[in-house]
Amino acid sequence: MKRTLVTNIGCLQTPVGSYSHKGSKQGINEKYADVEVVIEDGLIKEICASGKSSPADFDQVIDAEGKLVTPGLVDGHTHLIFGGYRQHELAMKIAGAGYLDILRAGGGILDTVRKTRDASEEELYDKSMSFLDEMLSMGITTCEVKSGYGLTKDSELKMLRVIRAMNENHKMDVVPTFMGAHAIPPEYEGRGDEYIDFLCEEVIPQVKKEGLAEFCDIFCEDAVFNAEQSRRYLQAARDAEFELKIHADEIEAIGGTELAGEMRATSAEHLIAIKESGMDAMAEGGTTAMCLPATSFYLGATYAPAKKMVEKGIPVAIASDFNPGSCPSLNLQLAINLGCLKYRLLPEEVLTAVTINPACAINRGDLVGTIEPGKQADMVIWNAPDFEMVCYRFGSNLAEKVIKKGELI
Numbered sequence: 001m002k003r004t005l006v007t008n009i010g011c012l013q014t015p016v017g018s019y020s021h022k023g024s025k026q027g028i029n030e031k032y033a034d035v036e037v038v039i040e041d042g043l044i045k046e047i048c049a050s051g052k053s054s055p056a057d058f059d060q061v062i063d064a065e066g067k068l069v070t071p072g073l074v075d076g077h078t079h080l081i082f083g084g085y086r087q088h089e090l091a092m093k094i095a096g097a098g099y100l101d102i103l104r105a106g107g108g109i110l111d112t113v114r115k116t117r118d119a120s121e122e123e124l125y126d127k128s129m130s131f132l133d134e135m136l137s138m139g140i141t142t143c144e145v146k147s148g149y150g151l152t153k154d155s156e157l158k159m160l161r162v163i164r165a166m167n168e169n170h171k172m173d174v175v176p177t178f179m180g181a182h183a184i185p186p187e188y189e190g191r192g193d194e195y196i197d198f199l200c201e202e203v204i205p206q207v208k209k210e211g212l213a214e215f216c217d218i219f220c221e222d223a224v225f226n227a228e229q230s231r232r233y234l235q236a237a238r239d240a241e242f243e244l245k246i247h248a249d250e251i252e253a254i255g256g257t258e259l260a261g262e263m264r265a266t267s268a269e270h271l272i273a274i275k276e277s278g279m280d281a282m283a284e285g286g287t288t289a290m291c292l293p294a295t296s297f298y299l300g301a302t303y304a305p306a307k308k309m310v311e312k313g314i315p316v317a318i319a320s321d322f323n324p325g326s327c328p329s330l331n332l333q334l335a336i337n338l339g340c341l342k343y344r345l346l347p348e349e350v351l352t353a354v355t356i357n358p359a360c361a362i363n364r365g366d367l368v369g370t371i372e373p374g375k376q377a378d379m380v381i382w383n384a385p386d387f388e389m390v391c392y393r394f395g396s397n398l399a400e401k402v403i404k405k406g407e408l409i
């Protein structure tokens with residue numbers, strides 16, 4: 001058995017429990033001063049008072065030097081596999097083009113689709129693995145990754161195979177989501193219904209057969225998929241025993257969040273334009289709000305009403321949305337800053353939003369997201385005395401040491 005001791009922790013801050021936290025519970029964290037954590041074979045065994053254990057009894061001792069320790073961060077929403085980049089869109093944006101204008105003109109997601117179809121599995125794998133390295137160095141120890149830049153059966157399966165290989169070969173735990181309904185591909189232009197039929201009849205069953213995803217997601221948005229098409233797709237996904245996610249109310253509220261709540265989707269994501277009826281439906285359906293503040297920042301959009309959603313009893317998570325168009329940043333620490341500054345959430349609420357709540361929204365709540373006996377030993381030692389400092393400083397990487405399954409990265 002391999003035994004590791006994380007010693008000399010000045011402040012250990014963590015939510016508790018393996019369930020998603022909502023309402024006033026969103027802001028409840030446990031804070032321990034002067035403790036150490038005993039790890040056995042990659043799992044947390046005990047949190048105890050500093051000096052209780054004898055370092056000689058351990059194979060490895062990690063000195064936290066009196067600093068802050070939190071659970072490893074969980075990024076519950078990324079599109080991190082893609083061919084090429086879209087830096088040329090920046091000038092169009094500066095000239096005033098909106099996100100949907102660029103998409104309607106055949107750019108945006110469709111530009112990345114062309115480049116992703118052209119990329120080999122190896123190219124995509126190498127590029128994505130280096131993104132995972134960067135994320136891990138910034139304190140993210142578990143993430144979700146969506147397909148959705150292939151939009152043919154073969155290229156979607158290619159993306160999902162890359163996700164599987166990443167999960168097998170990288171220290172990061174990677175949770176796969178099938179998002180074949182990310183855009184209407186050029187071959188189906190003007191025939192969104194037929195594309196949905198194709199996904200439901202031919203692709204979803206194949207993804208299931210090969211065990212390549214846990215969730216299915218769809219972009220329910222004006223000029224992309226409407227609420228009725230989203231319902232059909234999500235129903236087919238549920239019939240095939242996938243759990244449901246939906247990109248909803250990102251730019252226009254066209255019924256996506258009401259549908260999410262009604263279908264008891266695991267999460268609805270973006271929510272910038274959500275209305276009262278969408279919030280009520282999500283609260284009723286137990287659907288997590290996956291909020292993406294760095295996307296609001298990058299699009300120059302308004303911010304999702306995260307505070308109000310907490311007050312309404314919706315579990316709130318915060319993720320990066322890392323993708324080549326609306327958020328070319330994988331820095332979840334920036335999202336933490338924006339969670340406080342723009343959503344007006346308190347540091348404790350934000351910590352819950354980047355640990356246990358996204359962990360539950362990607363079905364890993366019993367494994368990660370808190371520092372408690374029995375959970376995987378995924379932890380971050382911060383160059384900070386408390387989590388307020390992590391919320392307050394911005395632009396630097398404050399993750400000093402990252403521990404994944406008990407191993408120092």
Ligand code: NIG
Nearest residue numbers: 108109219321323324325326
């Ligand atoms: O979550 N909204 C849809 N999908 C991504 C953007 C994808 C892209 O622009 O490439 C998002 O923001």
Ligand code: FE
Nearest residue numbers: 077079247321
């Ligand atoms: Fe997204």
